Amino acid sequence: MSQSFTEAEIPPNLCHLKNLDSLFRCPICFDYLDISMMVQHCSHNFCSLCIRKFLSYKLKCPVCNSAVTESDLRNNRILDDLVKTFQLARHQLLRVNFESPPVSPKT
Amino acid sequence: MSQSFTEAEIPPNLCHLKNLDSLFRCPICFDYLDISMMVQHCSHNFCSLCIRKFLSYKLKCPVCNSAVTESDLRNNRILDDLVKTFQLARHQLLRVNFESPPVSPKT
Numbered sequence: 645m646s647q648s649f650t651e652a653e654i655p656p657n658l659c660h661l662k663n664l665d666s667l668f669r670c671p672i673c674f675d676y677l678d679i680s681m682m683v684q685h686c687s688h689n690f691c692s693l694c695i696r697k698f699l700s701y702k703l704k705c706p707v708c709n710s711a712v713t714e715s716d717l718r719n720n721r722i723l724d725d726l727v728k729t730f731q732l733a734r735h736q737l738l739r740v741n742f743e744s745p746p747v748s749p750k751t
Numbered sequence: 752m753s754q755s756f757t758e759a760e761i762p763p764n765l766c767h768l769k770n771l772d773s774l775f776r777c778p779i780c781f782d783y784l785d786i787s788m789m790v791q792h793c794s795h796n797f798c799s800l801c802i803r804k805f806l807s808y809k810l811k812c813p814v815c816n817s818a819v820t821e822s823d824l825r826n827n828r829i830l831d832d833l834v835k836t837f838q839l840a841r842h843q844l845l846r847v848n849f850e851s852p853p854v855s856p857k858t
């Protein structure tokens with residue numbers, strides 16, 4: 645649920661970057677994972693708010709349908725760090741690929 | 752413990768890509784995470800073999816020193832997918848950045 649670039653901005657010659665981008669997204673809201681929670685027995689990951697809202701309605705994993713309660717959720721903190729760093733790296737990479745070379749610093 | 756590029760190959764103008772690379776590495780062997788296991792209460796991640804070998808010697812987390820036994824380890828499968836996809840993306844990105852533009856396809 646963070647500010648994001650659109651998928652369309654990743655050029656076709658960077659298909660693996662696009663795949664990496666997809667892995668960082670929540671299967672419920674399709675935005676980048678925001679406070680990632682992992683269901684401990686099936687290892688599926690969701691935004692904390694998204695999965696809690698979902699579980700208040702149905703007690704199963706939205707991806708694999710296994711039985712889940714709130715007590716099966718675990719913070720997956722490395723994913724939060726990865727999502728933040730990926731967004732910075734992605735922004736930097738797309739600038740390097742598409743913008744003109746940097747101007748020499750003022751001396 | 753998989754085949755990897757050296758850190759030195761990432762140019763300084765891609766510092767966020769380098770940070771992302773570091774997050775995908777095991778704090779024990781410093782190589783890319785291989786069968787990632789998360790310690791469930793502290794959320795630290797290691798290669799399965801690395802952390803099991805470590806725990807046979809000391810029953811604590813190598814990063815935060817909290818008490819850990821094998822039963823506290825959980826597979827973190829999304830990390831395995833991310834590490835594989837990151838390596839492909841990284842290889843593609845560094846080629847795009849450093850190689851000459853692609854030749855037009857034969858028609």
Ligand SMILES: [Zn+2]
Pocket residue numbers: 645670671672673674675677678690691694
């Ligand atoms: Zn979500």
Ligand SMILES: [Zn+2]
Pocket residue numbers: 683686687688705706707708709710
């Ligand atoms: Zn699941």
Ligand SMILES: [Zn+2]
Pocket residue numbers: 752777778779780781782784785797798801
């Ligand atoms: Zn390791």
Ligand SMILES: [Zn+2]
Pocket residue numbers: 790793794795812813814815816817
């Ligand atoms: Zn720890």
